[in-house]
Amino acid sequence: MMFPVHEPVGRASTTTAVSDDAAVVARLLAGDEAAFDTLVSAYQGSMLRVARVFLSKPDVAEEVVQETWLAVLRGLRAFEGRASLKTWIFRILANRARGRATREARVVPFAELASADDEQSDADLERRFSADGQWTDPPTDWRVHSPEALVLRQEVMQHLATALEALPPAQRTVVTLRDVDGWSSEEVCESLEISEGNQRVLIHRARTRLRAALAASLGQR
Numbered sequence: 001m002m003f004p005v006h007e008p009v010g011r012a013s014t015t016t017a018v019s020d021d022a023a024v025v026a027r028l029l030a031g032d033e034a035a036f037d038t039l040v041s042a043y044q045g046s047m048l049r050v051a052r053v054f055l056s057k058p059d060v061a062e063e064v065v066q067e068t069w070l071a072v073l074r075g076l077r078a079f080e081g082r083a084s085l086k087t088w089i090f091r092i093l094a095n096r097a098r099g100r101a102t103r104e105a106r107v108v109p110f111a112e113l114a115s116a117d118d119e120q121s122d123a124d125l126e127r128r129f130s131a132d133g134q135w136t137d138p139p140t141d142w143r144v145h146s147p148e149a150l151v152l153r154q155e156v157m158q159h160l161a162t163a164l165e166a167l168p169p170a171q172r173t174v175v176t177l178r179d180v181d182g183w184s185s186e187e188v189c190e191s192l193e194i195s196e197g198n199q200r201v202l203i204h205r206a207r208t209r210l211r212a213a214l215a216a217s218l219g220q221r
Contacts, residue, residue: 021085028076040069043086046181047093050192053169054097055104064100068093083190090191155217163213167206174199175206 027035047068051061071092079088164172173192177183183191189199 021081024085025076025079028073036073043089046177046183047090049173049176050090050093051097053173054094054101060100060104061097064097065093068096071096084187086187087190091193094192159213159217160210163210167209171202171206171209174202175210178203179207 024035024039028039044065047065048061051064052058055061055064068089072089075092079085083091164176167175174188177188178185185196185199185203188194189196192199194202
């Protein structure tokens with residue numbers, strides 16, 4: 001059985017998340033299919049992206065995601081709420097993806113996927129981004145409302161999509177979880193079991209490369 005891919009939902013506060021987690025688990029244990037569909041809609045796309053970090057073949061990654069959902073349903077009664085439901089699900093996924101990669105003798109620890117051959121220094125990263133991850137020198141605004149600008153925007157988005165796919169796997173995963181799916185840095189670190197420092201380097205390097213791609217598409221240096 002294949003689960004549908006939908007856009008993820010936004011984040012809730014920690015207190016709300018804990019309360020919601022308990023309610024969702026109760027509904028799932030009661031056999032509420034709508035609750036399960038909502039959960040799949042929220043996380044399926046992100047799960048596939050994370051699985052692809054460890055597993056190069058898309059079909060194998062999809063298989064591991066399906067196995068993870070089955071493991072989640074079977075293990076719900078063991079969920080104690082020590083971590084968020086999201087974190088618990090993604091830890092199951094990461095463990096299963098690592099296990100599958102190990103069996104295929106291709107496992108690489110996530111922390112080692114930070115692209116050691118990245119030519120940009122931490123000093124350059126600090127210059128380009130503020131502490132909260134915002135650009136210190138943003139590209140020229142191209143969001144104007146003319147037919148020509150609309151065509152340009154579509155072309156730029158294509159350039160960015162291509163640049164995103166070209167990122168090293170760990171960078172691509174972290175920046176997508178943070179900037180596309182709206183995860184917090186804490187959620188990324190807990191789910192992928194990486195340090196805050198590692199997460200910070202990954203996302204800054206990814207954002208720098210994407211910014212360079214955007215600047216190039218706009219004819220800037």
